[in-house]
Amino acid sequence: MSLTTGSRPDGTRPPAAVEEPAAAGAAAEATKGRAPRGTGKAGKVPFRVRWHRDRALILMTLPLIALLLVFHYVPLLGNVIAFQEYDPYIAGNGITAIFHSPWAGLEQVERMVEDPLFWDATQNTLVLFGIQLVLFFPVPIALALLINSVIRPRVRAVAQAIMYLPHFFSWVLVITIFQQIFGGAGIIAQTLESHGWSGFDLMTNADLFKWLVTAEAVWKDAGWGIIVFLAALSAVSTDLYEAAAMDGAGRWRRMWHVTLPALRPVIALLLVLRVGDALSVGFEQFLLQRDAVGAGASEVLDTYVWNMGIQNGDFSYAAAVGLVKGLIGVALVLGANKFAHLLGEQGVYKK
Amino acid sequence: MSLNTTLIRSLKAPPRPVWEEPPSRAGLTAKGGLLLLCCLGVLGPLWIVVVTSLSPKPVIDQVGGLVVIPRGITFVNYTELLGGGQVSRAIMVSVGVTFFGTLFSMAVSVLGAYGLSRPGSLGHRYLLMTIMATMFFGAGLIPTYLLVQALGLTDTYLSLILPSAVSVFNILVLRAFFMGISPELTESARIDGAGELRILLTIVMPLSRAVIAVISLFYAVGYWSAWFNASIYLTDQEMLPLQNVLIQLVQKGTEAPTGLQQAVHTGELSSLGLQMAVMVLALVPVAVASPFVQRHFKKGMLTGAIKG
Numbered sequence: 274m275s276l277t278t279g280s281r282p283d284g285t286r287p288p289a290a291v292e293e294p295a296a297a298g299a300a301a302e303a304t305k306g307r308a309p310r311g312t313g314k315a316g317k318v319p320f321r322v323r324w325h326r327d328r329a330l331i332l333m334t335l336p337l338i339a340l341l342l343v344f345h346y347v348p349l350l351g352n353v354i355a356f357q358e359y360d361p362y363i364a365g366n367g368i369t370a371i372f373h374s375p376w377a378g379l380e381q382v383e384r385m386v387e388d389p390l391f392w393d394a395t396q397n398t399l400v401l402f403g404i405q406l407v408l409f410f411p412v413p414i415a416l417a418l419l420i421n422s423v424i425r426p427r428v429r430a431v432a433q434a435i436m437y438l439p440h441f442f443s444w445v446l447v448i449t450i451f452q453q454i455f456g457g458a459g460i461i462a463q464t465l466e467s468h469g470w471s472g473f474d475l476m477t478n479a480d481l482f483k484w485l486v487t488a489e490a491v492w493k494d495a496g497w498g499i500i501v502f503l504a505a506l507s508a509v510s511t512d513l514y515e516a517a518a519m520d521g522a523g524r525w526r527r528m529w530h531v532t533l534p535a536l537r538p539v540i541a542l543l544l545v546l547r548v549g550d551a552l553s554v555g556f557e558q559f560l561l562q563r564d565a566v567g568a569g570a571s572e573v574l575d576t577y578v579w580n581m582g583i584q585n586g587d588f589s590y591a592a593a594v595g596l597v598k599g600l601i602g603v604a605l606v607l608g609a610n611k612f613a614h615l616l617g618e619q620g621v622y623k624k
Numbered sequence: 625m626s627l628n629t630t631l632i633r634s635l636k637a638p639p640r641p642v643w644e645e646p647p648s649r650a651g652l653t654a655k656g657g658l659l660l661l662c663c664l665g666v667l668g669p670l671w672i673v674v675v676t677s678l679s680p681k682p683v684i685d686q687v688g689g690l691v692v693i694p695r696g697i698t699f700v701n702y703t704e705l706l707g708g709g710q711v712s713r714a715i716m717v718s719v720g721v722t723f724f725g726t727l728f729s730m731a732v733s734v735l736g737a738y739g740l741s742r743p744g745s746l747g748h749r750y751l752l753m754t755i756m757a758t759m760f761f762g763a764g765l766i767p768t769y770l771l772v773q774a775l776g777l778t779d780t781y782l783s784l785i786l787p788s789a790v791s792v793f794n795i796l797v798l799r800a801f802f803m804g805i806s807p808e809l810t811e812s813a814r815i816d817g818a819g820e821l822r823i824l825l826t827i828v829m830p831l832s833r834a835v836i837a838v839i840s841l842f843y844a845v846g847y848w849s850a851w852f853n854a855s856i857y858l859t860d861q862e863m864l865p866l867q868n869v870l871i872q873l874v875q876k877g878t879e880a881p882t883g884l885q886q887a888v889h890t891g892e893l894s895s896l897g898l899q900m901a902v903m904v905l906a907l908v909p910v911a912v913a914s915p916f917v918q919r920h921f922k923k924g925m926l927t928g929a930i931k932g
Binding site for chain 1: 640641643644645655658659662663665666667669670672673687688689690692731732733735736738739740742745746747751754755758760761762763764765766767768769770771773774786787788789790795819820821824845848849850851852856867870871874875876900903906907910911913914915918921
């Protein structure tokens with residue numbers, strides 16, 4: 274850290290804080306008001322000097338900061354309408370209307386607690402999260418172990434290329450493909466009908482919807498998920514395998530005692546991230562299939578916010594639901610990370 | 625001759641580690657079977673979609689739906705779709721939004737990531753925190769929607785680009801890569817009097833071609849696949865991108881794109897064939913682009929995962 278700040282000359286001026294010993298150090302001591310040799314702390318360099326040195330870097334980040342301020346932080350503040358009786362038509366535009374709308378305190382939150390539809394959406398969300406955790410999460414790990422056990426580089430490369438592909442398809446495409454295969458006019462229904470069966474339509478079946486969406490998610494993203502596991506596997510030293518083999522461990526025991534422990538930190542990290550995101554089981558996927566299976570089966574918290582706010586125009590209420598969901602999400606990330614630390618794993622950020 | 629031998633050599637498996645016993649026939653078969661199944665699970669549906677889009681109407685009618693075995697290839701669906709009308713326009717919109725959106729996202733991201741790539745520079749810590757904090761707390765759909773409306777961006781293409789122009793994760797990947805470039809290189813340029821922008825353009829970016837290609841692909845795929853913003857911010861049918869047209873065609877049960885309905889009703893074209901052709905048009909760009917940057921994925925994702 275101190276190396277990059279200290280030893281970087283800025284062309285016209287003498288080095289601000291020099292870390293190199295001997296000759297350069299003497300130069301630094303000769304310059305009055307400079308940081309003493311060896312500290313190299315950025316804070317010791319006068320602000321004007323640092324500004325002159327770093328202004329180009331700061332200017333470069335300005336477009337990014339401006340974008341985030343306008344499209345992230347301003348809407349973040351806009352969440353105050355969750356505590357209002359917000360009316361978008363009360364003044365000039367949707368933003369100035371915030372300053373004219375009456376306050377409502379926690380009324381929207383109370384409404385939410387008493388709203389059975391909200392609880393239905395919450396229940397769907399949690400059930401879907403549970404199913405995804407059990408049926409989706411382990412699939413990339415298994416696939417990565419499978420691919421990793423293939424020695425021929427060509428077979429590996431081709432299989433990986435094919436498995437990555439669906440990740441790049443939009444949800445619209447993925448759902449359409451499923452519809453063409455499992456839908457009422459799809460290829461399975463067709464085949465069954467030509468053999469005298471009838472009435473097969475997975476896409477409008479509310480009872481099977483949760484399995485369907487999980488299957489879609491696996492098809493789309495399981496192949497992509499193997500990247501990070503393969504990376505972790507390629508970092509395992511072959512010495513470990515060799516030593517285990519010397520000790521008489523067979524194929525499976527080597528996997529159990531060498532390969533899986535190597536994956537442990539990555540699995541813990543991804544699990545923490547997944548749990549932190551428990552309330553976001555997917556948005557586009559559910560919105561696109563909402564019409565086909567009905568809100569009862571497909572409504573999750575994200576689509577509920579969309580429906581109440583953008584469809585029904587109940588902005589304050591929808592914002593309240595979104596805000597509560599966001600707050601619980603942050604709490605979940607922090608909690609899951611804490612839990613990972615307790616288990617002795619690193620988690621998303623360090624202690 | 626020599627080409628042949630190199631080909632054969634490359635197909636041969638590399639030597640096994642001495643401690644590993646040769647695989648059993650049953651094990652190999654099971655492994656190969658599983659892999660084949662996975663690959664067929666991905667390619668099978670795509671095959672059916674492509675073949676149906678290339679089949680003439682009599683074949684589709686005879687089968688009664690999707691076609692698995694191609695008979696009588698025809699490009700009539702594509703020539704009709706691309707000969708003007710709703711789908712041609714939607715493709716132009718999608719290509720335009722993807723191109724300019726990716727350009728804009730990359731410009732902002734590369735500049736920002738470079739600006740943040742020197743720990744200890746003035747305000748580094750605060751700027752980084754401002755950016756990282758957005759990863760933990762999303763602004764929410766409703767306030768964003770109201771803001772875009774209030775800014776007067778509805779019914780403009782800017783509403784498809786600006787609200788989701790940058791991904792902080794992508795920026796952290798870029799930043800991690802830039803930080804990995806040896807400081808001696810940039811320093812020597814600085815001594816020669818080069819400014820930061822010049823260093824970025826002439827030294828850092830050429831060295832980061834791989835990661836820049838990967839991140840560009842991520843942004844481009846994001847713009848190409850996006851449909852939600854268009855569905856809430858655009859009211860003008862003529863402005864809709866390809867994904868939204870596909871939703872109307874398949875999800876909402878519209879038979880044929882505007883302009884081709886006559887041809888479907890008179891029996892010249894098959895609505896299913898047309899729909900599958902729109903599908904292919906939507907998936908071809910990503911299917912073609914992704915293998916080119918594929919070999920960089922692992923590297924790019926790793927730098928992001930470790931240092932980000």
